[in-house]
Structures are given as C-alpha cells and as structure tokens.
Amino acid sequence: MRRLWGLVFIGFAFFTACASSPEVLVVTRIVPSDTAVSPPAPIEVTVEVPVEVTRLVTETVTVVETVVPDVPSLGSAERPFQLLFAPVADTAVISSRAQVLADWLTEQSGQQFQVGLLDNEQRIIDLMCAAPAETIGFLTAVGVALANQQCGAQVLHTAVQVNEMSWQAGMIVVRRDSxxxxxxxxxxxxxxxxxxxxxxxxxxxxxxxxxxxxxxxxxxxxxxxxxxxxxxxxxxxxxxxxxxxxxxxxxxxxxxxxxxxxxxxxxxxxxxxxxxxxxxxxxxxxxxxxxxxxxxxxxxxxxxxxxxxxxxxxxxxxAPIPAASVAVGGEFPIGPAQQFADLLTEFVASDLCSDSLCAPDFYGWIGLETAVPANYDPLHFVIDTLGWTDEAVLITE
Structure with a gap:
C-alpha cells in the first residue's frame, strides 16, 4: 500500500508541475475491510482529486538600440553662429564691415561666427526659423516682430541712431484753419x-x-x-x-x-x-x-x-517705432545669448565699431539699448491689422 501511495504522490507532483489549470484526475486506491481473519480483499474506490498543472512559457524580447549621430557643438568651426544681414548697403561694404564684428566676437569669445548676407529680411527670418539655436539677425523693427510671430525669435538690442534716439515716429499734419x-x-x-x-x-x-x-x-x-x-x-x-x-x-x-x-x-x-x-x-x-x-x-x-x-x-x-534691432533665434541658448549681448554692447562702445556697425556707410549706430519686447507691440498691431504674413514685403526703414 505504501508503494501504491507513493505512486499516487509522484503522479500528483508531476501533474502539479505541468498543468496550467485545474484538471480532474481519477485515482484508484485500496481500502482495507473490517475482517481481520482473512486477507483483506481489495476494494476499488474512485476519488476526484483537483490537480493544478503549471506550464512554463518562454517569450523572446527584441531590444532595438538607437544610435544618435554626433552633432557639432554650437560655436564650433563645423557649426558657427550665423550673423545675418539684409542688403541695407552695398554688398561689398556689408561683407567687409560685418566681418570686422565676426572676427572680434571670435577673438573675444573663442566661439566661431560667420557672416551671412541674404536677399531680404524674409530670407533672414526663414533661416532663423530653420536654425533657431544658432542664428542672429540684424533686422528692422517690423522684421523683429514678424520673426517673433513666425518662430519665437527674441529681440536683444535696439540701436541708438545718430540723432541719439532709439525710436522713430511719424505725425499727421493738417492746416490750422481746417x-x-x-x-x-x-x-x-x-x-x-x-x-x-x-x-x-x-x-x-x-x-x-x-x-x-x-x-x-x-x-x-x-x-x-x-x-x-x-x-x-x-x-x-x-x-x-x-x-x-x-x-x-x-x-x-x-x-x-x-x-x-x-x-x-x-x-x-x-x-x-x-x-x-x-x-x-x-x-x-x-x-x-x-x-x-x-x-x-x-x-x-x-x-x-x-x-x-x-x-x-x-x-x-x-506710436514710437523702435530703430534697427538685433534678435536671436527662438531656441538660442540663454547663456550664449547673454554673452553675445554683452559682447555686442562692448563692441559698439569701442573705437572698432567705426569700422563696422557704426560706420556711416553701414548702419551708423552710436550705441545700443537693451530691447524691451513691449516696445514692438505697435509692429504687431500693424502686422495683425493689415493681415501681413510671411509673404509680406519687408523693407528697410
């Protein structure tokens, strides 16, 4: 009988290890009779025993490794900061005058700066939107407002003109007897x-x-x-x-x-x-x-x-309209933007500016002021009221 129960136990353990859901197993065991004189006659008893069978499932997981290509750092020779200018003067004059600034900025900061001369202000805005982390635009006030609306460009400086003003205004004149x-x-x-x-x-x-x-x-x-x-x-x-x-x-x-x-x-x-x-x-x-x-x-x-x-x-x-301005792309890093703003202020205050941004045949600036974004609200008013879009003709004031 012990052997028979051992077989039952082994069978039970086997099915316990292999089944994933309860099943009914028919087990036959011998039950002794009440008579002690004669050998016990075997009696067959059928018992329903629930058994859990566990199935081992193996699953294959595929891991995809993403490889990020190396991107040149901002300000490197492979990815210089872009100084973008519209044709406000003769192209040869702009190229030579602007290069003076680019060389000075490189010398002072250790970063690389490259001069870009584009056909008009909209092309500057397009490039600032396409490369918002590395572009610096020299724009009119309306150009700054459009660049801000189109891709979040941020203004840094407003120029002080030869009349010692950083803004300009128009007036409506009528006869006194009208x-x-x-x-x-x-x-x-x-x-x-x-x-x-x-x-x-x-x-x-x-x-x-x-x-x-x-x-x-x-x-x-x-x-x-x-x-x-x-x-x-x-x-x-x-x-x-x-x-x-x-x-x-x-x-x-x-x-x-x-x-x-x-x-x-x-x-x-x-x-x-x-x-x-x-x-x-x-x-x-x-x-x-x-x-x-x-x-x-x-x-x-x-x-x-x-x-x-x-x-x-x-x-x-x-309304007062800001003078020519300097803006950076919408994703230009804060640290480099502040460094550039400080360096540009220093440059315009130096004698070297007379060969560049302060030259009479270029911008003729005499100084810079920290720009106040709210001062450009009149330009947003003009753009919104007249329905100007990125196809608007941008001009030099």
Missing part, C-alpha cells in the same frame, strides 16, 4: 504720403485708420517729407504724414517725453519759430540759451515757407 480736429474727421480726406515703405509715416497710420473704420480719400505718394509738408500747407491735400523728431528742451535739462509732453510744447511760449545763426529752427533761441530747437519735418521747408508753423499743426503722432 475743420479736422480728430481722426474721424480724416474720413474721405486726401492724404500725402512721403514714403510708401515707411512704417511710421505710412503703414502705422494705414493700420490705425483701418482699425478706427476710417477710410481716407485720395492717397498721393510724394517724394519726401518736404513735398508732403508743402502739399498740406498749400492745400493740395487735406493732410500729410511726415517724420517727427521731438524738440530739444531748454538748457537740455531733460528729454522730451513721449506720451507726456505736447508734440508742439514750444507753442506754450507764444513765440513763433525762427532760424538760428547756424541754421537750426528755434524758439526763444538755442536750447543751451534757454530756448527750444524744433526738429519735425516742417523745419525742412522753413526757409522757403516760413509761415508753415503758423498755418499748420500736428493732429496726432504715430
């Missing part, structure tokens, strides 16, 4: 524009009037500020746009403040402008002597039309 007192009065009126490509003198006002639902009448394109100012003075058009430069204040004690000071603040003296001995239009003498120097577009025709300030007035100004 009945034009607010923008709404320009509806249906004739307009003289001195430059169709100008943001402050044309496109900003196009957007402003469109946003206000004002549709001017005849629009006349004229050659320059002087012609535009004379056109409104002589009554050839109802209004004209032109360049606005703020007056220099008495004793140069402070700067004229946009949005706070009246565009014609000098009128508070009750004295008419006159020509100074060295050719400036002044009120109560030169600024160093306590007077004002008047610098808006009307001063250009003062010698031939001395009455222009008495017979015309400024209706409104455009």
């Amino acid at each position: 009945e034009i007192n607010e923008l709404a009065d320009l509806d249906g009126k004739s307009w003289a524009i001195p430059s169709e490509s100008s943001i402050p003198n044309n496109w900003y006002f196009q957007a402003l009037l469109a946003a206000e639902g004002i549709e001017p009448g005849e629009i006349v394109s004229v050659p320059g500020d002087n012609t535009a100012m004379l056109a409104v003075l002589n009554g050839d058009v109802d209004f004209a746009t032109g360049t606005y430069l703020p007056p220099l204040m008495p004793f140069l004690e402070r700067d004229w403040v946009f949005g706070e000071d009246d565009p014609e603040i000098w009128r508070q003296t009750g004295v008419s402008p006159s020509r100074s001995g060295i050719g400036f239009v002044v009120v109560l003498g030169r600024p160093e002597n306590g007077g004002y120097r008047v610098r808006d577009a009307r001063s250009g025709v003062f010698d031939t039309a001395e009455e222009i300030f008495e017979e015309t007035r400024i209706l409104t100004l455009s």
Whole structure:
C-alpha cells in the first residue's frame, strides 16, 4: 500500500508541475475491510482529486538600440553662429564691415561666427526659423516682430541712431484753419504720403485708420517729407504724414517725453519759430540759451515757407517705432545669448565699431539699448491689422 501511495504522490507532483489549470484526475486506491481473519480483499474506490498543472512559457524580447549621430557643438568651426544681414548697403561694404564684428566676437569669445548676407529680411527670418539655436539677425523693427510671430525669435538690442534716439515716429499734419480736429474727421480726406515703405509715416497710420473704420480719400505718394509738408500747407491735400523728431528742451535739462509732453510744447511760449545763426529752427533761441530747437519735418521747408508753423499743426503722432534691432533665434541658448549681448554692447562702445556697425556707410549706430519686447507691440498691431504674413514685403526703414 505504501508503494501504491507513493505512486499516487509522484503522479500528483508531476501533474502539479505541468498543468496550467485545474484538471480532474481519477485515482484508484485500496481500502482495507473490517475482517481481520482473512486477507483483506481489495476494494476499488474512485476519488476526484483537483490537480493544478503549471506550464512554463518562454517569450523572446527584441531590444532595438538607437544610435544618435554626433552633432557639432554650437560655436564650433563645423557649426558657427550665423550673423545675418539684409542688403541695407552695398554688398561689398556689408561683407567687409560685418566681418570686422565676426572676427572680434571670435577673438573675444573663442566661439566661431560667420557672416551671412541674404536677399531680404524674409530670407533672414526663414533661416532663423530653420536654425533657431544658432542664428542672429540684424533686422528692422517690423522684421523683429514678424520673426517673433513666425518662430519665437527674441529681440536683444535696439540701436541708438545718430540723432541719439532709439525710436522713430511719424505725425499727421493738417492746416490750422481746417475743420479736422480728430481722426474721424480724416474720413474721405486726401492724404500725402512721403514714403510708401515707411512704417511710421505710412503703414502705422494705414493700420490705425483701418482699425478706427476710417477710410481716407485720395492717397498721393510724394517724394519726401518736404513735398508732403508743402502739399498740406498749400492745400493740395487735406493732410500729410511726415517724420517727427521731438524738440530739444531748454538748457537740455531733460528729454522730451513721449506720451507726456505736447508734440508742439514750444507753442506754450507764444513765440513763433525762427532760424538760428547756424541754421537750426528755434524758439526763444538755442536750447543751451534757454530756448527750444524744433526738429519735425516742417523745419525742412522753413526757409522757403516760413509761415508753415503758423498755418499748420500736428493732429496726432504715430506710436514710437523702435530703430534697427538685433534678435536671436527662438531656441538660442540663454547663456550664449547673454554673452553675445554683452559682447555686442562692448563692441559698439569701442573705437572698432567705426569700422563696422557704426560706420556711416553701414548702419551708423552710436550705441545700443537693451530691447524691451513691449516696445514692438505697435509692429504687431500693424502686422495683425493689415493681415501681413510671411509673404509680406519687408523693407528697410
């Protein structure tokens, strides 16, 4: 019997190791009878015993190893930072002037810089979007705004121009005896524009009037500020746009403040402008002597039309439009961007800049200011209002 139970145990263990689900196993064992005299007669008993059978499953797993190709580091000879310029001057001049900057940046930083001259600003923007981690664009304000909208380019610097300003503005001029007192009065009126490509003198006002639902009448394109100012003075058009430069204040004690000071603040003296001995239009003498120097577009025709300030007035100004600017691609690393911004400021303040960005036949900058992104909002307003896209014609202001 012990042998029989051993066989049962072995059979049970075998099936336990091989089955994956309970099965019914028929086991036969011998049960002794109650009589002790005669040999026990075997009795067959059928018992249902649940047995678990475990199956061993082998699975093959395939591991795919990804190999990342080596990418040259930023600023290396194989992947230099790109200084991108539009054709604002003769190509030979740009190439030589810009190379001075590139060589200096390489010497100071140990990084490699390469000059790129493209056909227009849109091509610069396209390249900044395609290579956002290594491109640096020298752009107009509208170019900066478009680059920001198209692929997140970030502005670093705004240039200070030879007039010591980092912004420019346009103005709407009307005759003093006209009945034009607010923008709404320009509806249906004739307009003289001195430059169709100008943001402050044309496109900003196009957007402003469109946003206000004002549709001017005849629009006349004229050659320059002087012609535009004379056109409104002589009554050839109802209004004209032109360049606005703020007056220099008495004793140069402070700067004229946009949005706070009246565009014609000098009128508070009750004295008419006159020509100074060295050719400036002044009120109560030169600024160093306590007077004002008047610098808006009307001063250009003062010698031939001395009455222009008495017979015309400024209706409104455009928003201030930033001057030429420097921006980096949207994925340009923060560390290198800060280093470049600091180096560029140092370069423009150095004597070497006169052979490069500060040269009169190139940009003619006299300094740089840290850019304020909000100052470019008027450009976003123009782009959005006029529906400009990446196909817009970008210009040099």
